Amino acid sequence: MSDQVGFVTMAGPKAQGHAPEIGVGMLGYAFMGKAHSNAFKKLPYMMYPPVAVPKLVAICGRDEQATRAAAERYGYQRYYTDWRALLDDDAVQLFDNGGPNDTHAEPCIVAAHKGKHILCEKPLARTAQEAAGMLEAVTKAGVKHAVAFNYRFVPAIRLARELIEQGRLGQIYHYRAVYLQEWIMPHYKMGYIWRVDKRIAGSGALGDLGAHIIDLARFLVGEPRRVSAATQTFIPERRDGSGAMKKVDVDDAFVATVEFENGALGSVEATRFAAGRKNFNSFEVNGEKGSLHFNMERLNELEVFWVGEEPKETQGFHQINVSESYHPWCSNWWPQGHIIGWEHTFVHEINHLLDAIVNDKPVAPYGADFVDGYRNAVICDAIAQSALDGRRVEVKY
């Protein structure tokens, strides 16, 4: 009998099922453009069978040469240098805003008015007021909306949320989080970049890194009621592209206390001046029945301590390797112990949004939507206000 040879149409993962295609328009081709494009391409064959198949319709950026190169590199059908043209493209059904913070509001509002679903990088906006306008637009438009607080999609952090949700920690007493990086310290000789320009970024470490651990505070513990904070700018001016020295008008670091509505007491700290810390996003939750500890630089591990664990002589923190098939998302990847990385959180996050779009599900509470983005902005504003006034500031949504 002749060898049976089967032929599969080169439609890719969609050939296996009836997953609809969703046209993607990506604003931004740098770090987040790369992370998101990688996720769109990997998603259909790893989150398999896919709930939807992202179609890379177009990518947009100011620099035509760089944008064209990104379109070719990632496989976008076309490219634009004007986000308005990108949003006029009817093949774009999902607008993914990976641009700098000052290009979050207007494009997202226009995308909502055009009925496009939206994924916007964090922080949602530079201020709570700007975030409120974005939330109003997506709510009125009835489109699905998500903010890329990707750390909610680390398996170990989702496991922490599930353990807390199940009451395994009992009453929560503390949330203690730091997000430490080093990449704008003097030895990096970093000039006046957009992330230190209040007009573009809105804030410094607060909105860039603090936003993540503030989002996780809400995701794991609950709503903050009051904050008290201090900020510092260690390098007061930096050389801009013209060679002139320019005043830095954002925080290089902040430290804040957080009083939660449920009585828990917390602290959050972020800096880009922690020498040796590369992407040290770490938290600990202390509860009545135990504690959880996580460190992003060891993202496949969750350290746990359970009160009353027997036998007493072996009590102590122990480490869970969060890579078993029964751990969140891990069955999509590899056998236990064959760990995943930072990039995979974007695959989980975007898959969650596509599922919400295709099956009309809510993005929250496991994904962050524009309500989460707005509340995050309110808390960041309160922290900045407290540091300015030197007093505790109530968090009011």
Ligand code: SOE
């Ligand atoms: C830079 O600080 C940065 O890229 C943040 O903007 C990201 O949100 C974080 O995940 C990694 O560091």
